Amino acid sequence: MAISPKIKEKMEKGSFIRKMFEEGDKLKAKHGQENVFDFSLGNPNLDPPEKVNQTLIEILNQPVPALHGYMSNAGYPETRRAVADFLSREHDLSFSEQDVIMTCGAAGALNAVLKALIEPGExxxxxxxxxxxxxxxxxxxxxxxxxxPTGPDFSLDLKAIEQALTPKTKAVLINSPNNPTGKVYDQKSLRQLGDLLDRIVRKQGEVIYLLGDEPYRKIVLFLY
Ligand SMILES: Cc1ncc(COP(=O)(O)O)c(C=O)c1O
Structure with a gap:
């Protein structure tokens, strides 16, 4: 099949996590679902509460015209407003729907953000x-x-980050709680990272974006 050599190479070197997931499926078929404990992907081992399923059924039963139609690219305004209100309450800051764009998952969001920011070679x-x-x-x-690299306890190594910054740096991508380490960056080190980027940006004059990928942040809120 004439697929691009680049994609072929990527498939060969593809994510080991995905390979483990596929292997898990095979093992389940062989040994039974209940005998295989699959920790490969981020699938929770709990189903959503019944209320979630009921609400989805209620929404589907409402006669909303064009329920499955296209919407504006950024998502339904009322959804974005609801998310902005929620974020404002959670962070004690003021967000509006203009600050929120709905995406298909974190991968969709990160790809869109990087596409919006990065020029080739940055x-x-x-x-x-x-x-x-x-x-x-x-x-x-x-x-x-x-x-x-991060520190021995996977904390932010600000010196290493500073050394890695160049005039071509466009973004620093952090992930907390971290996959795979589980590390949660504390407020102090996040402020220090912000201050470091501010200082460099003031010196260089070019913006460096701090991107936070936080798909697991609710787990932490739930635990504390
Ligand atoms: C840290 C991190 N970022 C992004 C993603 C992608 O998330 P999504 O499945 O919502 O696209 C994952 C999924 O495992 C993840 O662990």
Whole structure:
């Protein structure tokens, strides 16, 4: 099949997590669902509360015209407003629907954000250990991932980040709670990172975006 050599190479080097998931499926078929414990992907081991299913059924039963039709690219305004209100309450800051864009998952969001920001050859700092797909997302927009180590307890290594910054740095991508380490960056180190970027931006004159990928933040709120 005439698929592009680049994609062929990517498939060969593809995510090990995905390969483990496929392997898990095979093992389940062989040994039974209940005998295989699959920790490969981020699937929770709990189903949503019944109320969630009921609400979805109620929504589907409402005779809304063109329920499955196209919408404006950023998402339904009322949904964006509801998310903005929620974020305003949660962060004690003021967000409006203009600050919110609905996407299909975190991968969709990160790809859209990187596409909006990165010119070919610009650098995106990624902190190791990192979610493996960050390299693919950066490559999708012809950006250059610059992998920077974290401390022995996986905390932010501000010196290493500072050393990795170049005039080509366009974004620093952080993930907290972190996949795979579980590390949650504390307020102090996040402020220090913000201050560092502010200082460099003032010196260089070029904006560096701090991108936060937080798909697991609710787990932390739930625990504390
Ligand atoms: C840290 C991190 N970012 C992004 C994603 C992608 O999330 P989604 O499935 O919502 O696209 C994942 C999924 O495992 C993840 O762990």
């Amino acid at each position: 650098e995106v700092i990624v902190l190791a250990p990192y979610f493996v797909e960050y390299l693919f997302y950066t490559d999708n927009v012809q950006g250059v991932p610059v992998v920077v």
